[in-house]
Amino acid sequence: MTKSLRYPWKSWLLKAVVGGAAMACCAAVATAQEAKPAGPEPEGMAWIPGGVFTMGTDDKDAHPAEQPAHKVRVNGFWIDRTEVTNAQFRKFVEATGYKTVAERPVDWDVIKKQLPPGTPKPPDEMLRPGSLVFTPPAGALPPGGLDNIGNWWSWTTGADWKHPEGPGSSIEGKDDLPVVHVSFEDASAYAKWAGKRLPTEAEWERAARGGNEKWKYGWGDSFAPAGKRMANTWQGRFPEMVEDEDGYPRIAPVKSFPPNPYGLYDTIGNVWEWCSDWYRPDAYRLDGEAALTVDPKGPKKSYDPDEPFQPKRVTRGGSFLCSSNYCTNYRPSARRGTATDSGMSHLGFRCVKDAAPAK
Numbered sequence: 001m002t003k004s005l006r007y008p009w010k011s012w013l014l015k016a017v018v019g020g021a022a023m024a025c026c027a028a029v030a031t032a033q034e035a036k037p038a039g040p041e042p043e044g045m046a047w048i049p050g051g052v053f054t055m056g057t058d059d060k061d062a063h064p065a066e067q068p069a070h071k072v073r074v075n076g077f078w079i080d081r082t083e084v085t086n087a088q089f090r091k092f093v094e095a096t097g098y099k100t101v102a103e104r105p106v107d108w109d110v111i112k113k114q115l116p117p118g119t120p121k122p123p124d125e126m127l128r129p130g131s132l133v134f135t136p137p138a139g140a141l142p143p144g145g146l147d148n149i150g151n152w153w154s155w156t157t158g159a160d161w162k163h164p165e166g167p168g169s170s171i172e173g174k175d176d177l178p179v180v181h182v183s184f185e186d187a188s189a190y191a192k193w194a195g196k197r198l199p200t201e202a203e204w205e206r207a208a209r210g211g212n213e214k215w216k217y218g219w220g221d222s223f224a225p226a227g228k229r230m231a232n233t234w235q236g237r238f239p240e241m242v243e244d245e246d247g248y249p250r251i252a253p254v255k256s257f258p259p260n261p262y263g264l265y266d267t268i269g270n271v272w273e274w275c276s277d278w279y280r281p282d283a284y285r286l287d288g289e290a291a292l293t294v295d296p297k298g299p300k301k302s303y304d305p306d307e308p309f310q311p312k313r314v315t316r317g318g319s320f321l322c323s324s325n326y327c328t329n330y331r332p333s334a335r336r337g338t339a340t341d342s343g344m345s346h347l348g349f350r351c352v353k354d355a356a357p358a359k
């Protein structure tokens with residue numbers, strides 16, 4: 001069963017952006033753009049045909065936030081074949097001078113509005129630019145075990161996309177690795193610069209299912225068919241023991257594992273991917289008894305009862321940290337909410353693009 005993930009105090013950028021993402025409803029029937037547009041493909045992108053598919057799952061072992069299974073229609077769209085890489089993100093930064101959230105000063109007055117009233121101010125040395133770095137324990141898990149994510153996540157000042165493990169680390173020679181430590185705002189800024197946008201979670205799931213909506217995983221019902229590893233996940237007892245069965249104990253270069261039937265790499269595993277929807281664990285139930293939901297864009301605002309003050313967007317696909325003993329989020333239906341301002345060692349994104357209007 002998936003554990004709830006909490007990132008207790010590192011939170012900012014509260015902008016109270018609500019109302020921009022209305023829940024699409026059932027009565028309207030969109031004109032689905034099913035067919036691949038004529039002409040050349042946008043570089044590095046694959047076409048996902050529009051149509052109706054089953055989103056979510058009724059699998060009793062899945063997290064309640066993934067249920068119920070329901071019919072959704074999306075229009076066709078282009079999507080990046082890979083997670084956005086360090087090389088791609090570097091071009092964006094060099095062209096624009098953009099500074100990611102993890103590189104900016106931290107304002108406690110902003111952060112505290114996203115936390116339960118009375119939350120004590122952290123020490124000043126923690127209120128410097130930084131990000132959350134995966135730091136597994138040496139040896140047995142400390143008290144709290146798997147219920148305390150502080151046992152493997154550390155707020156690390158000086159950690160950012162260019163220094164993924166903190167000061168002294170670098171991305172030299174890692175051009176083909178997915179960029180990490182990017183917040184929702186950072187990912188959105190890149191997408192806008194690239195003439196793209198972030199996917200809705202319906203689009204993301206449509207793409208990750210590869211046209212085979214009944215499959216449990218993105219490639220079939222067997223996690224490792226004939227022993228072959230199909231995605232970068234975690235083997236061994238998370239988080240204190242990693243067994244190198246898939247060849248990558250940490251992040252892998254994109255395209256290290258086979259593509260799905262749509263030609264997409266690493267939708268499942270490697271790094272989590274931002275989607276544009278606000279997160280609510282009960283988002284699917286808000287659709288009520290609708291027979292069909294058309295191009296849903298998610299709830300009007302986020303609400304996670306575990307962290308009611310923290311705005312969250314949907315993240316999808318799981319990461320190299322997903323294991324059978326803890327997270328199990330290496331499935332197309334798995335979904336999670338992540339604080340919009342959070343950069344993390346295992347969180348990246350890919351972009352989508354609408355088809356050009358017919359002339």
Ligand SMILES: [Ca+2]
Binds near residue numbers: 232247249320
């Ligand atoms: Ca791995």
Ligand SMILES: [Ca+2]
Binds near residue numbers: 083266269273317318
């Ligand atoms: Ca991924």
